[in-house]
Amino acid sequence: YLVEDTIVIRYKIELVVTVGGALSRNLPVLAPAPEVPEPPVSLGRDITALLDSGTGLDVAFSVAGQVYNAHRLILSARSPMFRAMLGGPLKEGADAVIDIPDIQPPVFAALLHFAYADELPEALSGDNLDVPMAQHLLAAADRFQIERLRSFCEQRLCTSVDVETVATTLALAETNHATELKRVCLDFVADNLQAVMTSEGFGYLIRTCPHLQMEILRACALASDGVAPGLRSPGDAEEPGAEGEVAPDGHL
Numbered sequence: 001y002l003v004e005d006t007i008v009i010r011y012k013i014e015l016v017v018t019v020g021g022a023l024s025r026n027l028p029v030l031a032p033a034p035e036v037p038e039p040p041v042s043l044g045r046d047i048t049a050l051l052d053s054g055t056g057l058d059v060a061f062s063v064a065g066q067v068y069n070a071h072r073l074i075l076s077a078r079s080p081m082f083r084a085m086l087g088g089p090l091k092e093g094a095d096a097v098i099d100i101p102d103i104q105p106p107v108f109a110a111l112l113h114f115a116y117a118d119e120l121p122e123a124l125s126g127d128n129l130d131v132p133m134a135q136h137l138l139a140a141a142d143r144f145q146i147e148r149l150r151s152f153c154e155q156r157l158c159t160s161v162d163v164e165t166v167a168t169t170l171a172l173a174e175t176n177h178a179t180e181l182k183r184v185c186l187d188f189v190a191d192n193l194q195a196v197m198t199s200e201g202f203g204y205l206i207r208t209c210p211h212l213q214m215e216i217l218r219a220c221a222l223a224s225d226g227v228a229p230g231l232r233s234p235g236d237a238e239e240p241g242a243e244g245e246v247a248p249d250g251h252l
Contacts, residue, residue, distance in 0.1 A: 044117040047074065051116050059086060060097045066105045067097065068112055078115040081144040103143075107136040114141075114149045129153075131160050135172050142176040154178045161188045167201035171209045189216055190223035 050056065050071070057069040075082040085098065100108060110133070113121050124133060134156045141150035157169055158181055170185035172178070189196050193216070196202055205212065 044119060048113065048117040051112075061108070062097050062099045063103060063105045063108045068108060070112060070115075075115055079144045079146050082115075103140055104136060107133070107140050110137060111140045111144065111146065111149065115146065118148065120149075120152065129156050131157065131165050131169070134160070135169060138172060138178060138181075139176050142178075150176070150178070154181045157181050158184045161185060163192055163195045164199050165201065166192075166196055167199055167205040170212065171201075171205045174209050174212060186215060186219040187223075190219040193220055 054069070056071055059070050059072045059075070061068045061070065072086045076086050077083075103111075110120060110124055119125070120129065122128075129137075134153045138150055138153035138157065141147075141153060154173075157173075157178075161169060161184055166185050166188050170182065170189065173182035173185055
């Protein structure tokens, strides 16, 4: 019929499916995809194997008379300090043996292994990493700007604080940008000040970081008030005499 000069047609479609018709074909049922086992991550292991094989070594480091060979490209990719040393303004000659002062050979060997494997050697993993080695590795990781290694060592030291090591660890944290470790050490010292002051490391702390005495006094004051010591914020002003005096012999 016509509506405003427009033809409107109404119709109904009935679909008849016959046996054997195209619409009645049975589609194949796909079998579930097989689970292919995924091999473990092996990049670090493979790169470490390259170091162990001696293939393509193109740089040598001398550490306390012991020579360590490595690959410039890998170390440059892993450490800004190595990058500057090997490819920047501080670039050493291709045939030069680069002297690395102020680090012990076992510490440099562990740092070199971490640069390749992104993990510590098995002999230093987990609880095998003792406090002295963790301290040395933290300083080395901060020096060569290998943040992941620095974080590993900081975490290990945070869980290993005791009366005999807390003073040297606090000095280490202060000089190597380990803010969480510093907080943990200040908390511990505030709770155990008398025992810590008799430790061998306390004298070292006073000699190397004398400014920390005021922070220790502040932490003790906050602890006595039942407030977590934490770290002093840059905006915290200190009034003269408010935190106590430092004795002439350099002790609290």
